[in-house]
Amino acid sequence: MNRSPLGQSTPDLVVVGGGIAGMLAARRAAGRGASVVIVEAGDRLGGMICRADLGGLPIDIGAEAFATRGGAFAALLHELGMHDDIVEPRALGSWVVTDATAAPMPAGGMLGIPGEAALRDVESRAAVHAAIGDEGIAELERDRTLDPRVGADASDLESLVLARMGPTVLGRLVAPVTRGVYSLDPAELDHRVLIPGLAERVHEHGSLSAAVAALRKSAPPGAAVRTVEGGMHRVVARLEHELAELGVDVRLSTRVASVLEDGSALEQAWRVELEGAGSLFAKRILSTVAVPRSVSARGDDSEGPSGEAVAIGGAAAVPAEVVALLVQAPQLDAHPRGTGVLVGDPSTTIRAKALTHVTAKWAWQEAAADGMHVLRLSYGPHARGGSEPLTHSLSDDETTELARGDAGRLLGTTIEREDVIAMARHVWRIPAPAARIGRSAELRGARDEARRTAGVALAGTWIDGTGLASVIPGVLRAVDELFPEDAQA
Numbered sequence: 001m002n003r004s005p006l007g008q009s010t011p012d013l014v015v016v017g018g019g020i021a022g023m024l025a026a027r028r029a030a031g032r033g034a035s036v037v038i039v040e041a042g043d044r045l046g047g048m049i050c051r052a053d054l055g056g057l058p059i060d061i062g063a064e065a066f067a068t069r070g071g072a073f074a075a076l077l078h079e080l081g082m083h084d085d086i087v088e089p090r091a092l093g094s095w096v097v098t099d100a101t102a103a104p105m106p107a108g109g110m111l112g113i114p115g116e117a118a119l120r121d122v123e124s125r126a127a128v129h130a131a132i133g134d135e136g137i138a139e140l141e142r143d144r145t146l147d148p149r150v151g152a153d154a155s156d157l158e159s160l161v162l163a164r165m166g167p168t169v170l171g172r173l174v175a176p177v178t179r180g181v182y183s184l185d186p187a188e189l190d191h192r193v194l195i196p197g198l199a200e201r202v203h204e205h206g207s208l209s210a211a212v213a214a215l216r217k218s219a220p221p222g223a224a225v226r227t228v229e230g231g232m233h234r235v236v237a238r239l240e241h242e243l244a245e246l247g248v249d250v251r252l253s254t255r256v257a258s259v260l261e262d263g264s265a266l267e268q269a270w271r272v273e274l275e276g277a278g279s280l281f282a283k284r285i286l287s288t289v290a291v292p293r294s295v296s297a298r299g300d301d302s303e304g305p306s307g308e309a310v311a312i313g314g315a316a317a318v319p320a321e322v323v324a325l326l327v328q329a330p331q332l333d334a335h336p337r338g339t340g341v342l343v344g345d346p347s348t349t350i351r352a353k354a355l356t357h358v359t360a361k362w363a364w365q366e367a368a369a370d371g372m373h374v375l376r377l378s379y380g381p382h383a384r385g386g387s388e389p390l391t392h393s394l395s396d397d398e399t400t401e402l403a404r405g406d407a408g409r410l411l412g413t414t415i416e417r418e419d420v421i422a423m424a425r426h427v428w429r430i431p432a433p434a435a436r437i438g439r440s441a442e443l444r445g446a447r448d449e450a451r452r453t454a455g456v457a458l459a460g461t462w463i464d465g466t467g468l469a470s471v472i473p474g475v476l477r478a479v480d481e482l483f484p485e486d487a488q489a
């Protein structure tokens with residue numbers, strides 16, 4: 001390692017954030033001979049891939065699966081020697097439940113918007129009718145009679161669905177999916193970013209349901225998911241082991257406050273300001289989180305060299321709490337609601353936004369025991385834009401009560417207090433997706449700024465998108481920018 005002007009060691013790379021993106025970045029750069037430091041604010045590596053203990057059973061309390069789209073995560077598992085551990089979910093489908101209805105989610109749609117096959121034959125029509133009733137069917141028929149230009153000027157998903165279909169399709173099918181997947185309402189999502197080309201297809205094919213059908217045909221959605229037997233958290237444990245072998249320096253419980261260009265170094269260097277822990281020098285920076293904008297240190301440097309602050313994006317996070325229950329409920333052996341349930345409008349008696357029946361979805365989880373089931377519920381904020389999940393102020397006992405009641409209503413059964421063997425909970429702050437209204441322009445700004453700044457690269461879910469299928473290729477690209485394969489570190 002080189003020496004900085006202050007006499008500290010200067011690693012080739014400092015990675016900000018030790019989630020899967022930071023771990024993979026460090027692994028790839030160190031594999032090319034670079035000296036690497038990971039700075040992680042939390043007390044463990046892995047970020048949103050996280051193990052929890054549920055009454056002695058190890059479970060994933062963050063990401064519990066990966067989309068097969070693009071093949072990047074499967075390729076990683078191959079490299080890690082874990083390819084044989086990839087398992088498929090049971091093909092049971094999911095349900096959508098409101099205060100008064102419970103029905104399987106109609107197949108063949110996109111983001112809950114039914115494709116035109118929904119009305120094609122008696123059987124499909126009956127399946128859709130169970131979910132949205134006469135009003136919903138009338139809304140689907142309306143879409144087919146409207147001029148293709150209706151809704152063309154809508155940018156958010158809610159306006160488009162309301163313009164062409166109506167409130168029943170919106171509230172019972174589309175909102176449950178966007179809330180379940182993004183923790184956002186359709187009104188907060190830009191369909192042009194979420195499903196590029198949707199509006200153009202409406203114009204071309206004559207209706208929204210035909211547009212959905214055409215898009216599904218031309219690019220089957222990345223609905224296929226897999227997991228790792230034993231839990232996704234095993235991947236983090238394996239990577240942690242590899243990082244140790246590669247000599248990567250991991251600094252846990254250390255938060256990066258800002259990144260400053262170091263004006264006094266002989267060669268280009270960066271000063272990474274750590275909250276309450278001094279600073280660290282680096283030749284290159286890879287940030288997997290939005291580092292808060294700092295005040296320029298130029299002219300204010302009694303303790304160190306002067307510098308120029310680099311703003312690495314803006315942080316816009318959506319809060320969600322995952323509550324996992326281990327229950328003794330043999331009536332769930334029949335998997336009454338498939339792999340899980342999304343919550344539609346109106347749902348005044350149900351506070352969760354989604355439930356995954358983990359032991360129904362993943363056969364390997366049945367290792368639990370006869371009649372024992374793992375349920376994962378997620379809770380968003382009280383109101384749109386809220387900064388805390390609605391479970392925020394509840395004690396563990398109150399949270400267990402809420403989740404037990406919701407789980408019973410969602411699964412069409414009763415789960416008594418004494419049936420609950422264990423509860424685990426975790427609050428997540430998930431970076432707003434690019435499809436949130438206005439977010440893609442902010443992210444473009446962050447990317448442009450980083451592109452203009454040599455020695456800085458961005459990766460991770462906050463900039464590359466929600467989900468591992470987007471995160472992994474982004475990390476590989478970012479490391480390749482900083483350390484081209486044929487160049488020396």
Ligand SMILES: Cc1cc2nc3c(=O)[nH]c(=O)nc-3n(C[C@H](O)[C@H](O)[C@H](O)COP(=O)(O)OP(=O)(O)OC[C@H]3O[C@@H](n4cnc5c(N)ncnc54)[C@H](O)[C@@H]3O)c2cc1C
Pocket residue numbers: 016017018019020021022039040041042045046047048049061062063064065066067254255256257288289291322428430459460461462465466467468469471
């Ligand atoms: C409940 C839940 C379910 C999910 N389900 C799926 C799924 O089924 N399939 C799928 O593909 N994806 C899923 N995801 C998304 C997936 O987990 C993420 O896209 C991915 O793990 C993000 O990795 P990352 O490294 O980019 O970010 P993170 O995992 O968020 O890592 C960032 C790290 O940076 C640290 N940090 C933050 N600020 C600082 C700072 N200033 N200084 C130092 N460190 C800092 C954080 O503590 C964190 O450890 C899910 C996510 C959640 C929360």
